[in-house]
Every structure is written in C-alpha cells, then in structure tokens.
Amino acid sequence: MRPPYLNPVVDFEEFAESVYDVVDTIPAGRVVTYGDIAEHLGQGGPRRVARAMAMCQGAVAWHRVIRSNGVPAVPVRARQLELLASEGTPLVDGSRVDLGRARWPLP
Template sequence: MPAIRTTTGNKITTIRVSTFKTRKSVIEAFTVSDEPQDLAVCNIKYPLTASERASYKTAAGKHVTPHRWEVYDYVRTIPVGRVTTYKDICLALGEGSPRTIGSALRNNPFAPFVPCHRIVASNLYIGGFYGEWGVDAKSKDGKTTGLQCNRKMEMLAKEGVKFTRDGYLYNESYIWRG
C-alpha cells in the first residue's frame, strides 16, 4: 500500500491510502510550501550510530540494509537547489546499480530529511518518485500516471530547479556530483 508523506509545521504525517483514485485526490490536495524544506528542522529520528541502525525498523517492521544506509547518508548531502543522478550515486558509493538506488529511495522512510526528490535519471529526465516513472505516462492498464513526478518537479521548482514541460532538467547547471 503506498504511503504519502506530508509535513505539518515541523512534523511528518504519513497518510496511507489504498487506491489510485484516493491517492490522486490526496496528492492534488497537497501543496508544497513556498519555502524550501529546511532539513534541519525535520522532526525525524535519523539513526546515526551502528547500534541505532542495527535496531532500527521501518514502519513495515523491516531492517534497513547497509547499502540503503549508505544511499540515505549520501542523499542527505545533496544541497537544496541541486540534483544528482541514480548513476552518479552508484559511482560515488562504488557499488550498486541505478535500480538499487531507486529501490532504496522508493522505500525511503526518512523523507524529507533524506531528500529523495533530488535524484533524476542519467539522461536528466525527472525519473521516478513514489514508485511512479515519468510525467503523463500510461501504465499497463491504460491509466494515466505521473502525478507523483509532477509533484517532484513542483518540489524541485520551489528549490529553484527548472525542468522542461516534458520532464527534462532545464540545464546541467543544477547537477551536483558531490
């Protein structure tokens, strides 16, 4: 069941929804604040020590793998107003594949403290967000998808990152390579 995370003040609220129709209405009701998210004021407990990480479990009751911790730690360093690619994260970490990075971020329990919205595809396309891929794409069952990716572009626009109408990064000046 997909989860949509929103912030209220400095608290994270998780809304669980079960259908595409419901999810669409919740997304459309959500607006991104005018100010870039100040990650320092997120009310999220992010485990830093080895013992905290060993005992941490997600809302689904699962442990986070060492590879995912490395991904989350790296993504935390991406500055506001910049993006990087799934491939560049692999190269920086020296392991994994763009798919494993995407999988880790799709299951990111620490958003927005771990700003997974700042990752784009290697061809500078908006990429995926919350398990969706692309803008105005059609799923296998013919339903329109892309609501989440449009939300991702809106979040990045609030940080000053620009995209073309069809979902490509406006120019490479926004790329950050650590």
C-alpha cells in the same frame, strides 16, 4: 556495450543507508542521478539506488535524485518537479531538469 555495472551489494540495508547519507549532502536547488550515487558508493547500481529511494518514502530528499536524462521517475514525476521548482532548481520546459546546471558534483 554493457553498462559499467558496479560491485554487488553485500548488505542492502547498509547500502540504502549509504544512499540516504549521500542524498542528504545534496543542497537545495541541485540534483544527482541514480547512476551518480551508485558510482560514488562504488557498489550496487542505478536500480539498487532507485529501490532504496522507493523504500525511504520521504525520509530523505528523494526529489533531488533523478534519471540520467534529467527526467524524474514516473511514479513521483509531478510531485518531484513541483518540489524541485520550489527549490529553484533549473528546469527545462518545466518538465525536466537542466542537468548541465543543476547536477551536483559528488565528492
């Protein structure tokens, strides 16, 4: 079955700003997945969200955005886990996030 990909992004910069705005609403100790953000915005997709995070470079709480399986993205894996742990985010084996408890329900 094909993944439920969403509507195409009209303006990527505007899309990225929307992504940052959503990420900014996530409280410390909680996380959301790339797919959650894309679904919440109703446009783009997980990879568009990931690209937006890659270009923000610390301007937002990028470490609160993880994969759907609870494992942080590779390029920032170690640092992300460190930041999450310091915020009190529930982890499993110290290497992945406990999505069942840490997932933040987007409005």
